[in-house]
Amino acid sequence: MNNFQYHNPVRILFGKGQMAQLPKQIPAQAKVMLTYGGGSIFKNGVYDQVKAALSSYTVVEFGGIEANPTYETLMKGVEIARQEGIDFLLSVGGGSVLDGTKFMAAAIPFEGPDAWQIVANRAKFTKAIPIGAVLTLPATGSEMNYYAVISRQETQEKKGMGNPLVYPQFSILDPETTFSLPPRQIANGIADAFTHVMEQYMTYPVRAEMQDRMAEGVLLTLIDEGPKMLANPTDYDAAANIMWAATMALNGLLAAGVPTDWATHQIGHELTALHGIDHARTLAVVLPHLLEIKKETKREKLLQYGRRVWQLTGTDDELVAGAIQKTADFYESLGIPTKASAYAIPASTVTEVVQRFEARGMNFGERADITPQVVGEILELSLA
């Protein structure tokens, strides 16, 4: 087991009716900016619940944060927040709204000339506006971590940032808020959480049995409960398990003390940046093919995963092949294709993505062996 530090102070308020706790979580004198996305919160009743809970506060609204939130949009919110003297940000929506809100929290008091540097060059910042979250879409895990992924339209970039200053102070997770989600968003959320676990688990063993067992537990929960939530979106317990599993998938516990990969995300981000493909779908396009290309270096973990998660038996080679096939099958069972052809990704994208990785001048993966050339091989296999 590797050494680690773990510190996660996010307060989780989980379950039906937890919105009633909202006023206890925000300082009484706070001037609140309510951030949200494309307007689903008006249809599912969450906006009305939040406004009712915040009736005694001064609230400024900033909506229109898109999926894969952009620097261009968010900087408009930053300007308003500065003008209005906002001192608390309440994100209401899914991971994109929350990621965007985290960027805003850092950008509002940022003293440098160019807030994009927070993302592009991970510029240090020492202040952030406090954040709270009301989550309406289980997927990204952003509700219990300090990471965010931000896009820039102008340059077709999509990059991550992270800093403990942007931990949400609290996150309200009421599974009932997910009841009206369209099937595509439910499927994407399950696929996203599943891939988060795989990025932290499917590497090489360091005898971190406790972490492996937890990761396998999250995978098994997603595999067992995901189809139930898709089949019946108002199955409260299915929604609750998926919501809590997606949070556990990326709250730092699974990564503590183990090597992590994250190459699938790095490649997927480029596909979203270039073609606007849903984040979770880009992961499904990459991961099964990455596993095939790296099946020798990931062999021990593929065997363990095949046996424990998919209950496979057979020769070692059969287990490895079966484990990769089961992974692709799982995405497909959610209605998410795993071949690039299904998304009309052209062959020229391979060259373009490889060039972007070459420009970065670094390799990825738990062994730093995902070179630009390997990225090309993975995408070629997905196109085949």
Added chain:
Amino acid sequence: MNNFQYHNPVRILFGKGQMAQLPKQIPAQAKVMLTYGGGSIFKNGVYDQVKAALSSYTVVEFGGIEANPTYETLMKGVEIARQEGIDFLLSVGGGSVLDGTKFMAAAIPFEGPDAWQIVANRAKFTKAIPIGAVLTLPATGSEMNYYAVISRQETQEKKGMGNPLVYPQFSILDPETTFSLPPRQIANGIADAFTHVMEQYMTYPVRAEMQDRMAEGVLLTLIDEGPKMLANPTDYDAAANIMWAATMALNGLLAAGVPTDWATHQIGHELTALHGIDHARTLAVVLPHLLEIKKETKREKLLQYGRRVWQLTGTDDELVAGAIQKTADFYESLGIPTKASAYAIPASTVTEVVQRFEARGMNFGERADITPQVVGEILELSLA
């Protein structure tokens, strides 16, 4: 799944050499009281490491905190801390030292006339001295929760307290500090952690699949790695897995959103209070017999546990019997007897414990069906 709140701000510093982080965790001007137990930290080198790390601090020492820490001992430390103006408590040792330190943290600034009321009547307190911990014995989980169990010699009582104010600010967990533990303490620690999981898991299903999978993961880790640590106490990875599993067993995650039992602990505490039996051993004396007596109300979970944790097959009745037998066998495999006769507990103890439960005027267990009479039945079975 039940509603829950979860908030755990303890910073974990895990692994070899983490003691070097100690000075960064304690305010530079703090006047520190170093609390410890019977002196094992002088033999295993931890005392020297801590003193070296704290060379720039004013440090007052308070040793001699016993297993099952007593109010009588702890109040001596409280007096010294008040006289010395201590503003940080550093617990160095196992769960007993840390539990005692948590009581001291609350008692030092307590303004009521009788600090025992913090334990006896869960008297509210609004201030506590900040705590840090260096853990040398994996067992109780106290390093990542806000609970403590305190005994009073005068009245032969053993009772719990809990308050977020006594969360450790940080806990240093270096598995190498466990290398010199005697086998009895290693075995007790594994048994204690195992029972903590069972208290939160072996109840009735509420479709909290995520929590169940995590609980099963901790149990499997203890079952797989426990014997390795016992066989080879300097197996770093075995020690690391047991240490992290014991922390995960009682940091609040397993209990979030599910019913919990804790009757085994309540009965076990009385056996320690009356006969001075090691805490973990009292749990082994109680749990298998409690499961036998309550096997109908715990039937669904016993079946799940038998299948998933012990890989049992057969009829449902065979699974239930097998799951209970495997539980007893596990304690015995650690060298911990599960029958009261092995501890020379006399038959008169049954009457005495039943009377203590009658005096409390409340029932225990996840269904509040562990009446004083049922407590008697459990102990009779253990004596049989």
